[in-house]
Amino acid sequence: MLQASLASEAQFMALHDKLRQPIILGILWAFLSAIFYHLVAGLRHLLLDIHIGESKREARYSAFATLLISALGSLLLGYWLW
Amino acid sequence: MVKMATALGRSGLQDWLIQRITAVILALYLVFVLSHVFAMNVHSYHSWHALFSNSWMKIATLLALTSLIAHAWVGVWTITTDYLKPLFIRLSVQILFILALLGYFVWGIQIIWEL
Numbered sequence: 001m002l003q004a005s006l007a008s009e010a011q012f013m014a015l016h017d018k019l020r021q022p023i024i025l026g027i028l029w030a031f032l033s034a035i036f037y038h039l040v041a042g043l044r045h046l047l048l049d050i051h052i053g054e055s056k057r058e059a060r061y062s063a064f065a066t067l068l069i070s071a072l073g074s075l076l077l078g079y080w081l082w
Numbered sequence: 083m084v085k086m087a088t089a090l091g092r093s094g095l096q097d098w099l100i101q102r103i104t105a106v107i108l109a110l111y112l113v114f115v116l117s118h119v120f121a122m123n124v125h126s127y128h129s130w131h132a133l134f135s136n137s138w139m140k141i142a143t144l145l146a147l148t149s150l151i152a153h154a155w156v157g158v159w160t161i162t163t164d165y166l167k168p169l170f171i172r173l174s175v176q177i178l179f180i181l182a183l184l185g186y187f188v189w190g191i192q193i194i195w196e197l
Binding site for chain 2: 002003005006008009012013035039042043046049080
């Protein structure tokens with residue numbers, strides 16, 4: 001996708017049109033949602049590495065927050081894509 | 083200490099550190115690129131091309147790509163070592179992933195180089 005998007009304007013527009021197809025758009029949304037969830041969960045782990053939020057109560061809270069933020073992010077990504 | 087031939091670093095601690103450092107690089111790059119995509123007109127080929135024509139953007143992209151390869155290598159190694167017990171299957175899957183990742187690395191350099 002990076003190659004096509006940078007090769008020429010014609011290929012950029014062709015890729016753009018291809019990504020507008022409903023099934024491709026759905027796959028793109030799923031991928032972006034997965035990456036966003038990975039990002040949020042990864043940030044939580046990095047915070048735990050530097051000893052932030054290590055108590056059981058805080059860890060439970062941040063686990064729930066990770067799922068909530070990821071779900072909201074997925075919805076926003078979907079809104080942005082469609 | 084058991085030496086694993088398909089691990090990326092010399093030790094588990096080195097793998098751990100590589101995974102964290104590359105994670106931070108990838109997070110920063112992802113947020114930067116996504117904020118650009120959100121901010122600009124995504125129908126515009128020229129602004130997209132101009133962004134990737136900058137030397138600093140090429141360096142940042144190659145740094146992120148290198149980080150992605152290392153991050154994925156450590157992650158795939160960890161998962162396959164945990165879940166794939168038969169040596170032949172585990173080694174085959176690990177080698178396939180490593181070859182694919184190195185292939186993406188060369189391909190990515192080629193894309194950036196041609197700009």
